[in-house]
Amino acid sequence: MDLKELYRDVILDHNRQPRNFGALAPADTSADGHNPLCGDRLTVYVNLDGERIREVRFDGQGCAISVASASLMTEAVTGKGRGEIARLFDAVHATLTGEEADAGAAMPLGKLAALSGVREFPARVKCASLCWHTLNAALAHERTAVTTE
Numbered sequence: 453m454d455l456k457e458l459y460r461d462v463i464l465d466h467n468r469q470p471r472n473f474g475a476l477a478p479a480d481t482s483a484d485g486h487n488p489l490c491g492d493r494l495t496v497y498v499n500l501d502g503e504r505i506r507e508v509r510f511d512g513q514g515c516a517i518s519v520a521s522a523s524l525m526t527e528a529v530t531g532k533g534r535g536e537i538a539r540l541f542d543a544v545h546a547t548l549t550g551e552e553a554d555a556g557a558a559m560p561l562g563k564l565a566a567l568s569g570v571r572e573f574p575a576r577v578k579c580a581s582l583c584w585h586t587l588n589a590a591l592a593h594e595r596t597a598v599t600t601e
């Protein structure tokens with residue numbers, strides 16, 4: 453099995469059996485994401501432990517890439533802090549677009565490397581990045597809520 457087949461299998465597996473799928477109630481914060489180009493709609497729910505993500509789940513409907521990417525993301529960011537998540541998103545974005553990541557910011561991608569095949573389909577980059585933008589929006593809400601309390 454070559455790397456491309458392995459990556460395809462990871463995407464198919466996470467689309468068929470998404471990890472951490474379903475609402476989290478109560479959640480410390482959540483956000484809705486919509487990719488009108490494809491019709492993907494996701495909600496990302498987060499419970500925090502200080503600055504770290506203790507638990508993250510998602511639900512919604514979307515294409516195989518959007519669902520698999522969200523599933524992979526939930527596994528990758530659990531237990532991580534905001535700084536690590538930002539660096540991981542930079543690395544994922546670089547993988548999706550085929551650009552080089554900032555040398556200093558490089559994070560090991562682990563299973564998220566399976567998304568590298570998306571770079572051959574530039575129209576699908578937004579499908580794969582939707583969950584990350586939605587997570588960032590959820591984390592931004594939380595910070596706002598904390599300062600206004």
Ligand code: ZN
Nearest residue numbers: 490492515579
């Ligand atoms: Zn899509």
